Amino acid sequence: MKKLTVGIMGTAKNTGKTTSTIALLNYFCDRAVSVGLTSIGFDGERLDNVTGLPKPRLFVRRNVLAATAETCLAAGSAGIRVIERLGVGTPLGEVICGRVEREGLLVLAGPNQSKYLRPVIDFLHRQGAALVMVDGALNRIVPVVETDGLILATGASYKQNIAEIARDAGHISAICNRPGQIPLPAGIAAAGRTVLWDRPGHVLADTVGSLFQAEDLRPLMNRARSAGGFFCPGVVSPGCLKEMLQMPFPRKSTFIFADPVKLIVGGDPAAAAHFITAVNGRGGTVGYLRPLPLLAVTVNPFYPRYRYETRDYQPAYVDGEELLHRVSSLVDVPVCDVVAQGGEKLSRLVEAMMQKD
């Protein structure tokens, strides 16, 4: 069985990240697969930090490996033997890695930056975890770049309009799964900057690494006509993507981005998906140095409804079946409602990934 790390990322708070994590955890524990757990946020607490509503609690069985902040150990009931302090700080203390010796509830708060997530994942694998799960935080996605694949949790907590939820999930699916992996051509050294090169592979122009405003693209403007390829190592805003489609790139140009997350984090998945479609339509190619496949989507009809009169939140739901149906029709990966259908479908999928090769 191959070692695998999956990231569970949400489009918003309360979209079901932890519920999906729990489903996977139980499935693999039942099958005696060694599981490692960490979080880029804060999970397992009784009440939500923002809404004050009850949250799913993380019950861990013996032998599960966990990387969590020191002060969280006392907050749960699980007995954890500390294996090593990982030298990664959080507002709740240093992250430690430990093994569950007495089953119970676990509060999880791990490394919250990409840079520190990698060594933590590696450590969990070295301790014997076959599957490492990284629970996300709110709508955060960037650290998930360090995983092998992404499970997207979305639902009514993101938007209450089912059509919009489905459309955005479809876009994220397109961004992650449509482009393939493309290495930089030999001889192109980007050094943290956005670069253009011509067909023979000579750098024509460069600009800043992350593209937020149209003027960031200006140094490339005059050379676009002669370009064969484009690479941006950083974030690209929706505005810049639109601008790039206006620039006189030749029809079969190649556009390489660092990873799909750099497009998603721009804040408008529709613009990124449209960019990919448009480039492909002109015979061009979009690719990533480092792909992040979307493995599955989970949907959650629950949302916390804010009441202005009382300034608090109450539980509310959209139509779960319609949500599942609409999202399934727009994404190219399996979709499940873990609460309504159970976690087996999702878990089998991850299991199949681990058995590949």
Place this chain on the structure above:
Amino acid sequence: MSKVMDNIMDALDLETFLVCGSEEEGRRLTLQMVKELGFKDADIVFIQFQGPGVRVRARAYVHRSGDVYGWLGGEVVS
């Protein structure tokens, strides 16, 4: 007495304004109030009759010195 009382370090003060005609009446009403609330070890710390009634502070001791204190944790109490 409910469990939350265990967490009271020493005493619970009840402060209010009682509409009444004299300090004596206010005193009687206060002690009755404290009794009705279920407190046995109670006293009036402050009472002053002025205008339409009494400003009063009654006190119920939950843990006196030398008692077994609930706030030290469950072990001791049981």
Place this chain on the structure above:
Amino acid sequence: MTARKILLVPLDPVHDVGLKMIRRGLAEAGHETMLLPPDLSVEEVVQEVMRTAPDTVLISRTLGYGVAEVLARLVDLLDAVGVRDRIRLGVGGMAVRPELAAELGFDGGFGPGTTVAEALAFVEDREYRQVQGDSRKEKQDFTAGYSYEYRHRGIREKLAAITDMILTWAENKTSPGVERAAVREELWDVDRWRNYEPVNDFFNAYAGLCGETARNFYEKGIFPPKTRRFTRKEVAALEDYVSRTAERMMAPRLQRGRPKPLVFNQYGTGCPFMDIGHIKVSEGWGADGVIHFDPSWGARTEGLFDGFLTHEEDGTLITPANLNRIKKSLEPGTLWQVRAHRGLNTPETAVLAGKIGADLTKINICYGALGAGTEPARMTVDGIWTIRYAAKYNLPFDVVTNEELCGVPAYKAFAGMLITVDLALRLGGRPVLQPLFCYSPEVMIGGQMEDNYVDFNAAKVVALKQIIDAPVWPGAPVGFLTQTEDRVQSSAATAFHACAAAMLGADAVTIASSDEAYSGGPISVPAKIDTLQAVKAGFRFFGRLELTPTRQAELWSEEIIAGIEDTLARVVEKGDFVQALYDGVLGSREDGAYPGRNGRGTVIEK
């Protein structure tokens, strides 16, 4: 410290005042700060961070619907553009807590009421725990910096003569109290005792020097009334409580910018557990020091008890185990006073306080003899030894003047205080002057407080300052007989007195709880908080303002000084200090002072 570059980001639609205050504090500490305009988009903020390359980014944003997602996206963008690992990232605002900061991906989270010091610690990358509160209170020796030089020659000369007189008189005298103190000093080793090693030599020598009650305890195991030992379970629970509390303890300061006065309050519920409960509350709500009160009958009993004992009435027994447990529960910055000022165990109390590690004690021979019931000769012999032990154990002590409450006029009480002060200086001690700030019988009759409570109290401080360069600690507690059972009135009266003391330059002040005037039961913890809060509000209100004594205060201070000198002259004239106490020179029967009778006939000629 290297100067850091800090970008302050108000994500709210308007600038928040807190961020501007923190900016000022950071700039004053030598850091470079940049404040962005309010209401930028997260993309614009990220670009500013990239452009300015700060070491720290502090975001201010009130949490509300959908705000968490905005903040998370900001963190995500900073991570994606590759700057997240180069900055320390903090978020502050309503409802922000460390758990939320962790969830959002920040390095630190600051709720309302965050101080500049907290922000500074975060910016300078010091331990996060410390960032949560100012727990770095350190003990202060407020006697340091005083020369103890007399400024009044006549008084100095008379005190010198009296000190000679007392020391000569006492040279060949001892008492059971002095003997017990010597046994405690020589045969009771605190390290061996803490190690649970037997101290049999001590007990063998000690029990025989005790009075009946204590002897019965040692020889027959009979406990004093309403007293019992703690059970093992109780002790374990206490230890657990203390360690749990210590973990989350923060010790705030009441004084803000003002370095003094230190604020003391008293405990002595009878039960060391409840005392520890009270002490932790005092510390948590800003007291700088706590004072141990023992039961009044302890002053009349020859000999101290032993063991970890609880007592159902006011006053906590002085035993090694009780003191040791209390000492162990204190925050490192809390000053601890164990009073030895009166009664038959005065010298031994100083020895025990010294060995267990108290910071301060309390001694006054005249008050002990005239206001607290100890026979004057006995009190004098014992007092001298107490001062010696206090000097040996490096315990500064206040010289309390509570005989004023009996009706002794301030000038006589002060003359008595200065006699103990001069003896202390001769014997190497570090005394602290303790004028009583009170509505005393003297002023009730004399009318000095008919208009206000300030002038006469100011006169006391002015007089003392004109006599000697020594620390002043009004007490104990301030505001005696001005408080009523109404807690608002009581807290206000206490705060006004504490503020007057502060504005007169006092080094410390002892305050009561708002239960001060209530006699129907034990004082409660909320009542202690009442006055600490009131004093804090008072200190905030007056800041570093000074109180300039009025002409009236000056006139009264001159009267007090003249009265002191005259009283001392009469003691010199008597040629016998103990006789002077009996004859009412330092407080007469007409004043309301009666020479004590406890320990009568126990002074022994060697």
